[in-house]
Every structure is written in C-alpha cells, then in structure tokens.
Amino acid sequence: MSVKCGVDCCHYWNNNSCNASALEVNPMKGKDPNTSDDTCCTTFKPDK
Template sequence: MNLPKMEVKCSVDCCNYWKDNHCNADALEVNSMRGKKPDTSDDTCCTTFKPFK
C-alpha cells in the first residue's frame, strides 16, 4: 500500500524530527487535546513530538 507523502511545516526546533522548519518523521500523528472534539487547531497536538536528548 502506497501512502501519500506530504510536506509538513514545523517551527518546533526542539523536536528530534525538526529540520529546516519541516518535520522529517516517517509518520505523523496529530490528536485532539483533552479528549474533546477540536474546534480549532489550538485543540490539537502533535503526538509524534520527540524532544532532543
């Protein structure tokens, strides 16, 4: 199965997957915060985030 590849812009430069304002993770997971239905992007979060060590 071929999954679509897309450019993901990211400004979180303390993430392990960040490079030149882009996300370089193999997969990206975004979930709603606090288990509620999101109304805005502020109600979502990137759970792929991995801090630099």
C-alpha cells in the same frame, strides 16, 4: 507529504520541516477540537 514545523527542539525537526516518517495529531486532553489550538502533535519527540 511536506509538513512545516516550528518546534526546533523536536527530534524530527529540520530547518522548519518535520522529517518523521509518519505524523500523528490528536485532540488536546479534555478538548473537543474546533480549531487547531485544540489539537497536538503526538509524534513530538524531544531532541537530545
């Protein structure tokens, strides 16, 4: 699966794509998701 990503400070980011072997997306804390703004990528790992 191809996943576009614009978070260039993530460890899995490579030229606007996510290179993680799996992707986890969850609701934002305290939100009942109705739009993509109410979700977050919990696969994010800061790039060192």
